[in-house]
Amino acid sequence: MEILQVAPRYPPHTGGVETHVAEISERLAARGHDVTVFAADAGADVPDRETRNGVSVRRFRGFAPGGAFHVAPGIARAVRRVDPDVIHAHNYHSLPVLFAALGAGDARFVVTTHYHGASAGDLRDRLLSLYRPVGGWALGRADAVIAVSDWERGRLRADFGAEATVIPNGLDVARFADASPERRDRPYLLCVGRLEAYKGVQHAIRALADLPEYDLLVAGSGDYRPELEAIAREAGVADRVTFLGYVADERLPGLYAGAETYLALSSFESYGMTVAEALAAGTPCVVREAGALVDWTDRDDCVGVADVDSTAVSEAVREAAERDAPTAVLPSWDDVSERVAAVYQS
Template structure:
């Protein structure tokens, strides 16, 4: 089968959607499929083509204010020229999905929106509001829609009136379950992710003043870094907050395994990949009851908080450290690709039946 993936960014760019597209693309190649990725992250160098682990990658230049949206009209023409059997577009919150829908013609079309409903950035939020009518059209153009969480499926039904199939993000489970814990002089709490205001790391920093027995390790980089450092100084906990920056994939499992608790207080998530990684490493979690993180509150080993105030976060950390994580529902990437292939074959079969 010839499969075309369309996504705003692709590795070595990092992020949840980037990881998702890479994992399914490389595994589809291993299963004998011909996979091409069209992405809008070429940067100032302009168009370039390469091959990464068997995947054909074609990078186009885009306009990306604030590193977001990736306006890239040339993707529509690139999709129109393809001879793919299936076109699979990702990430409602960026324009490549819309341009894929414009260029799809009569090809089979799958959409994974990774939809979280909004943005904490006011400019981005206005763009998303203006984009809603055409974005809704693009999602409804799909022959199949895939949600990565139950919460996302409900939101897609409410906002776009589509019935999505839930296929969660996958995980290299063994890599995390077999990790050797990082050893440090003091126990620590961990948070992982891009340093944006909506990710809520500032709330974990503020709670630290009431958790004197712990350090806080912050893995990730992003534009909110300087403000987080300022907050740590303001709260007089800067000596117990360590900003690790980007952490290599090989080091991350040990960081999870060594933590007494993992904390994520993000306002918007379509799934919550870092929660799955922490649980797989045997680390209990504190999650904000917002977006798809709500789904994790029913999983053993997770404590949900409705408020991000310290008087809610502090006791939740104490409660979490007494829990044993449940990893029985975590899917490996091979299982995810089984389900994705089933979606592809299903719409191809429906097409053949219509023609017959």
């Protein structure tokens, strides 16, 4: 089968959608399919054309207002010039889905939306509102829509009347389950992700004042770091918060495994990949009951918080620290790629 994946970005650029597209693409290629990726992330740091782990990658130039949407009209023209069996576009919140829909022709067209109904900032929210009519048209053009969570499926039905098949993100379970815990002088809590206000790291920092027995490690980079550092000083916990910046993939499993509790306090997500990674490493989680993170609260190894004030978060941390993880099976990327291939063939 000839498969064309269309995405905003692709590795070595990092992120949840980038990981999702790479994992399924490489596994489909390993099964003998001819897989090509069109991505809207051309730049000086990556070649315009390359083959990565059996996947042909072609990158297109464009621009990304507010760091989002990835406007690269050349993708639509390029899609029209190829004749794959399936075109699979990723991430409703970025215009390559629209460009893929415009160029799809008679090919089977599949969209994995990674939809969370909001964006990180006023500019992105305004752009998302303007985009909704054409974004909705692109979803209506799809032969199949895939959501990565039950919450996302419900949101797609409510916002667009779209019926989606749920196929969650996968995980290299063994990579995290076999990790040696990182050792530190004091027990620590952990947050992982981009440093933006909506990710909610500030709530973990403020809760630390009620958790004197713990330090907090924050893995990730972003423009919100100076504000987070100021919040740590104001809360009187700056000496117990360590900003690690970018953390290499090789270190992450051990960081998860060494933490007493992992905190995911984002105001919106379409899945919650870092929660899955922490659980696979044997670390229970505190998750905010917002967006798709609410789906994780059905598990015994996660404690949900509807409120993110310091008292609620600190109490949830102490409750989660007494729990074991993982308490239920986590999906692997092999499982996910098989289910995606079944959608292609249906």
